[in-house]
């Protein structure tokens with residue numbers, strides 16, 4: 001058993017958890033996620049959800065099977081998908097009597113002290129009101145140009161940044177895989193799950209491969225970058241399979257699931 005004491009928790013879900021391979025919403029996973037997070041709030045915990053899926057859901061909405069190559073097309077898809085995603089969250093959370101609020105972020109907002117403080121004030125106020133903030137990158141405005149970097153690039157690192165900024169006790173990252181393996185398990189049958197990681201160095205990054213599905217973005221590399229940020233801030237992260245998001249209860253009950261990233265005492 002692992003002892004995990006966490007009052008303020010950030011949960012990150014990837015596109016691969018929220019959508020089926022055919023582009024349709026994975027309603028079972030979304031429902032279980034909403035049920036689990038509402039349950040945690042009822043237990044008195046403070047919960048923030050970082051949810052990907054805008055582009056993936058937009059693709060499904062418009063009946064497209066491939067992510068388009070141009071930025072404006074991707075941004076248009078995100079605009080469509082984000083509203084659909086929030087509509088579904090609103091519906092499912094309301095079944096459990098849980099209120100939600102949307103926070104869309106860009107890098108510059110978190111870099112600039114005044115806007116950063118405004119965002120943090122919003123988080124604190126929502127959490128005090130027992131509302132779950134649902135965070136995504138503001139994909140329709142985020143760009144990555146020579147002199148204008150507003151993009152986080154991936155929600156794995158965004159979730160770590162949020163967890164650190166609001167001083168969360170734990171980041172639970174839900175993906176389409178049981179945790180971090182010593183090599184990419186989609187390629188190697190003998191890959192072994194690593195239960196605990198205390199340090200992330202070049203050797204650790206060498207074990208990480210790319211994304212699993214065509215809708216995921218960063219693969220294991222961005223999850224390790226997120227974990228490294230967390231360890232540098234002396235914070236804890238767990239990477240686990242989000243196939244059944246109620247796994248969150250098991251994790252918090254101390255069951256040894258997924259990979260725990262934690263600094264040595």
Ligand SMILES: Nc1ncnc2c1ncn2[C@@H]1O[C@H](COP(=O)(O)OP(=O)(O)O)[C@@H](O)[C@H]1O
Nearest residue numbers: 014016175181183184209211212216217218219
């Ligand atoms: N060492 C590794 N351990 C686990 N998964 C790995 C590893 N290397 C590469 N991967 C891939 O990373 C994928 C998860 O990342 P990604 O597809 O971006 O998911 P998400 O949508 O949840 O962010 C896994 O499905 C797997 O194919």
Ligand SMILES: N[C@@H](CCC(=O)OP(=O)(O)O)C(=O)O
Nearest residue numbers: 014015052053054055155217
């Ligand atoms: N902001 C993007 C998410 C990008 C992203 O990091 O996706 P994922 O690898 O599925 O967590 C979207 O909502 O589509």
